[in-house]
Amino acid sequence: MPQDLFAQIDLPRVYxxxxxxxxxxLSLTGVxxxxxxxxxxxIVVYVFLKGMQNINLDFFIHLPQAMGTTGGGVTNAIQxxxxxxxVAVVVAxxxxxxxxxxxxxHPQTLLGQILxxxxxxxxxxxSIVIGLFGYAILVVPFKHFSALAGGLVLAxxxxxxxxxxxxxxxxxxxxxxxxxxxxxGAPEWKTSLSVVLVAALEGIVTGVxxxxxxxxxxxxxLLFTALGNEHxxxxxxxxxxxxxxxxxxxxxxxxxxxxxDALPLTLWKYAQQPYPERVAQSWTVALVLMFFVLALNIGxxxxxxxxxxxxxx
Amino acid sequence: xxxxxxxxxTPMLSSQLGNRNPSWRARMGxxxxxxxxxxxxxxxxxxxxxxxxxxxxxxxxWTGSTLSRHxxxxxxxxxxxxxxxxxxxxxxxxxxxxxxxxxxxxxxxxLAVPFSVxxxxxxxxxxxxxxxxxxxxxxxxLAAVPSVVYGLWGIYxxxxxxxxxxxxxxxxxxxxxxxxxxxxxxxMPVSGTSRLAAALILTFMVTPTIASVSREVLQAIxxxxxxxxxxxxxxxxxxxxKVLLPYGLSGILGAVILGFGRAxxxxxxxxxxxxxxxxxxxxxxxxxxxxxxxIANEFAEAVSDMHTSALIEIALILFVVTIILNVIARWxxxxxxxxxxxx
Numbered sequence: 035m036p037q038d039l040f041a042q043i044d045l046p047r048v049y050x051x052x053x054x055x056x057x058x059x060l061s062l063t064g065v066x067x068x069x070x071x072x073x074x075x076x077i078v079v080y081v082f083l084k085g086m087q088n089i090n091l092d093f094f095i096h097l098p099q100a101m102g103t104t105g106g107g108v109t110n111a112i113q114x115x116x117x118x119x120x121v122a123v124v125v126a127x128x129x130x131x132x133x134x135x136x137x138x139x140h141p142q143t144l145l146g147q148i149l150x151x152x153x154x155x156x157x158x159x160x161s162i163v164i165g166l167f168g169y170a171i172l173v174v175p176f177k178h179f180s181a182l183a184g185g186l187v188l189a190x191x192x193x194x195x196x197x198x199x200x201x202x203x204x205x206x207x208x209x210x211x212x213x214x215x216x217x218x219g220a221p222e223w224k225t226s227l228s229v230v231l232v233a234a235l236e237g238i239v240t241g242v243x244x245x246x247x248x249x250x251x252x253x254x255x256l257l258f259t260a261l262g263n264e265h266x267x268x269x270x271x272x273x274x275x276x277x278x279x280x281x282x283x284x285x286x287x288x289x290x291x292x293x294x295d296a297l298p299l300t301l302w303k304y305a306q307q308p309y310p311e312r313v314a315q316s317w318t319v320a321l322v323l324m325f326f327v328l329a330l331n332i333g334x335x336x337x338x339x340x341x342x343x344x345x346x347x
Numbered sequence: 348x349x350x351x352x353x354x355x356x357t358p359m360l361s362s363q364l365g366n367r368n369p370s371w372r373a374r375m376g377x378x379x380x381x382x383x384x385x386x387x388x389x390x391x392x393x394x395x396x397x398x399x400x401x402x403x404x405x406x407x408x409w410t411g412s413t414l415s416r417h418x419x420x421x422x423x424x425x426x427x428x429x430x431x432x433x434x435x436x437x438x439x440x441x442x443x444x445x446x447x448x449x450x451x452x453x454x455x456x457x458l459a460v461p462f463s464v465x466x467x468x469x470x471x472x473x474x475x476x477x478x479x480x481x482x483x484x485x486x487x488x489l490a491a492v493p494s495v496v497y498g499l500w501g502i503y504x505x506x507x508x509x510x511x512x513x514x515x516x517x518x519x520x521x522x523x524x525x526x527x528x529x530x531x532x533x534x535m536p537v538s539g540t541s542r543l544a545a546a547l548i549l550t551f552m553v554t555p556t557i558a559s560v561s562r563e564v565l566q567a568i569x570x571x572x573x574x575x576x577x578x579x580x581x582x583x584x585x586x587x588x589k590v591l592l593p594y595g596l597s598g599i600l601g602a603v604i605l606g607f608g609r610a611x612x613x614x615x616x617x618x619x620x621x622x623x624x625x626x627x628x629x630x631x632x633x634x635x636x637x638x639x640x641x642i643a644n645e646f647a648e649a650v651s652d653m654h655t656s657a658l659i660e661i662a663l664i665l666f667v668v669t670i671i672l673n674v675i676a677r678w679x680x681x682x683x684x685x686x687x688x689x690x
Contacts (some may be wrong), residue, residue: 056582060473066465067474067482070558074553075488104599132393139390149394151403158673159404160612162639163662167404170411197397211574223386232667251493253416255612258641273490298495313503320496331491335484 078324085321088314098264100161104311108319110266111300114181115250117268117289118260118296122192122249127242128191130196135226137197140203157194164190165255173259181294184260192245199241203234236341243334247327253298262303263293297323313329375587390412403421404433405666406608412660414653415439423660432625432641434649439657441638441664443625448637449544450629451617452610455549460603463554465560467599468587483562490555498619506539506620514543514632540622542631545640553606560605564598564683565591601679610673612665614639639666 089181092107099106133149140146168187173179231238232263258297268289275285297319369377379385423441430440454514470483518533535541566592576586592599622634623644636644638661649655 052582052585056584059584061589063465063469063473066462067469070462070466070554071485074485074492076504077492077496080504081496128397129393132390133397136394143507145394148398152398153668154673155401156397156689157611158608158669160614160639160665160669162410162612162614162642163404163666166411166642166659166662167407169646170407171403186499193400194395221381223388224382224690226386247491251491251495252369253493253495254643256638258646296614298493301495301499302619305495305502305619309486316499319498323493323638324496327491328488331488332484335487338571339480342596 039321042105047140047293050056078328081317081320081324084314085319088318088323091313093318097267101307102309102314106315108186108295108297108300108315110264111297111319112322113268114184114260114263114266115296116258117181118185118188118294119246120189121182121247121290123242125186126189126192127196127246130193131200131231131238133193133197134200135230135344136200136205138230152195153194154192157198159189160254161252162254162257167256168255169258178195178291179259179261179293180291181260181266182290184294184296185260185290186190187255188249188252191255192249195248196246198237199244200234203237203241204230206237207233237338238340240334243330247330247334248328251298251323251327253296253302256296256299260296260299261293262295262299264295266292266294351609360597361588374532375570386548402460408424408659408663408666412656412663414656417659418653419657423657424664425446430626432636434645434654437651437653439653441661443583443627444636444638444641444661446543446629447545447621447635447665448639450631451546451549451637453545454546454631455553455610456603456607458550459554459557462550463557463602463606464556464561464592464599466558467565468591471556471562471589472583485557486555486558486574489551490559493627494552494613494615495619497552497616501540503542504543505548505634508543509545510544511537511539514539517543518632529629530631532628533632535632536622536634540620540634542621542633542635545617545621545637546631547566549618550611551614552613553610556609557602557606560602560680561595561599564595564602564680567598567684567687568594569687595683597604597679598667598683601676601682604672604676604679608676609667611672612669613639614643618643 074264091103093106094112095109096107097110098108133153137146137149164187168183168203172183172186176183189245210223211233215229218223219228271288272285275288301316301319301323304312304319307313368568378381396504410659423685424445425440426446430442431438432443434596466486470479474482514535517531519537521527521531523534526533535543566632572590572594573586576590577583581589587648617637617642621637621640623636623640624634625636625641627633627635642658642665646655646658671690
């Protein structure tokens with residue numbers, strides 16, 4: 035704005051008032067941004083300072099101690115989170131990619147529209163409702179809580195996020211690439227998987243990273259599916275399984291069919307316990323969780339931004 | 348469409364070449380259209396699975412709540428002055444939880460909307476390009492912080508430092524004014540757990556949602572609108588206030604409704620700071636329940652079938668409400684894009 039020009043002339047009052055209003059209102063929007071950043075900085079800094087007090091190697095590799103005693107760690111939660119997010123990734127990503135391809139090929143058909151609507155609905159359903167649903171179909175029939183149930187529920191959370199971002203990214207791939215591959219005689223599946231998918235891969239990976247970040251931080255759906263388990267220890271199960279010459283399926287069954295802990299679940303339980311050691315540990319859990327989630331988010335976003343700039347330039 | 352040609356060419360060619368007795372693999376490959384039959388089936392199956400998943404969620408919570416729906420009927424939902432939520436007697440009315448969800452979400456929206464729209468204006472119209480990306484990332488990070496971390500910070504930092512003092516002041520000032528005392532009657536618990544605490548935490552959680560959708564709406568407005576307004580001599584603020592906001596109004600409304608959906612469904616942070624008490628009047632300074640928090644808090648301990656069924660009916664209400672809100676919101680946000688394409 036050529037505001038300096040205005041400043042030199044002796045403006046009538048109405049102009050001055052308009053300019054004044056302009057300046058005030060626009061600075062207020064800046065103030066709003068500053069105020070919105072305050073809680074973020076407050077949370078991040080506070081969690082960092084509190085969490086760092088308790089962080090040590092034991093925290094990552096030991097099981098929880100009995101309540102009311104110091105020491106111990108949350109390896110059960112870390113391992114549980116990794117197992118369940120892996121299950122979710124393995125289940126959700128192939129399905130989400132297939133659905134995204136379906137939407138790419140049939141955007142306007144009846145099923146395509148129903149599908150897009152369902153994806154939007156699934157993204158909007160509160161995670162606690164998904165948790166109840168998971169309890170009803172994955173826990174009640176098998177009569178016990180399990181890592182598998184927790185992982186599948188997280189897959190339901192990830193599914194709509196990955197479908198949406200993958201569809202957007204697949205749409206950006208130039209049609210000529212696909213037509214070129216088809217013209218060379220490649221079947222549609224090969225065209226899709228080794229030409230279109232590869233061209234859109236960076237964007238899709240970004241979407242997957244954001245979905246993983248979201249799933250890792252989710253607590254509500256795990257309350258009634260994974261339940262929590264202070265003795266969950268994949269490393270010990272594997273070691274024990276090998277020493278007893280169990281088959282890989284027996285070991286996998288042990289890993290997937292037990293009630294399981296997860297970082298957000300542990301944080302939720304520890305935060306409300308009357309033992310100060312547990313509360314202190316819950317800040318460290320919060321730090322680990324937040325570091326992981328924010329790093330994934332920032333990494334994914336900046337990576338995508340850099341790739342976009344490269345392709346544009 | 349191009350692919351079907353490929354599949355018809357193959358058999359024609361082979362018959363012309365006189366290959367009357369193709370190998371088993373070649374015949375199999377042709378029948379499968381070189382794998383495309385499997386590929387298309389897989390696409391269809393995955394798509395149907397996704398649709399089926401939504402239908403199954405609806406079906407499970409519909410059948411799961413049968414007991415409660417038959418027993419209590421519409422009384423379950425309607426506002427009563429004296430509502431009962433009594434697991435010991437197996438009598439349930441959801442109104443306290445519905446009220447808790449409504450009041451916390453509405454307060455959160457009332458506080459978050461002016462902020463979010465201002466943030467959207469700053470990020471889309473004013474921010475210098477150097478600042479735009481980092482500020483945008485920071486606002487989005489506010490949405491990425493896991494809900495339980497908000498809850499933990501809420502319990503040990505935000506409640507004692509901010510909410511309890513505000514609660515004391517409110518209770519002392521408007522708490523005894525007739526009429527307002529219904530909403531602001533004290534005393535607030537010393538820990539600060541209350542509907543107000545949940546509402547304030549929700550404010551932080553919905554601000555990024557509303558701000559980022561509003562920003563996208565503003566950025567979708569054609570440049571010509573801004574240029575025309577500025578060329579007529581309007582100040583930048585007048586351009587924002589009298590041209591851009593009216594143009595994007597339906598989209599911003601959509602963003603607000605999307606935020607409302609997020610606030611109603613938010614579970615963990617709210618459960619940790621709202622106190623989880625049923626039937627404690629209407630005051631925002633008192634602890635209460637929301638629909639999501641009552642499920643999180645009681646479902647694991649529900650013993651009787653009726654209790655479980657009543658909680659599932661609350662999930663049904665949540666499901667229906669969020670579906671309606673999402674449909675309206677998406678329709679509103681899309682209407683701005685339609686307007687832009689039309690002009």
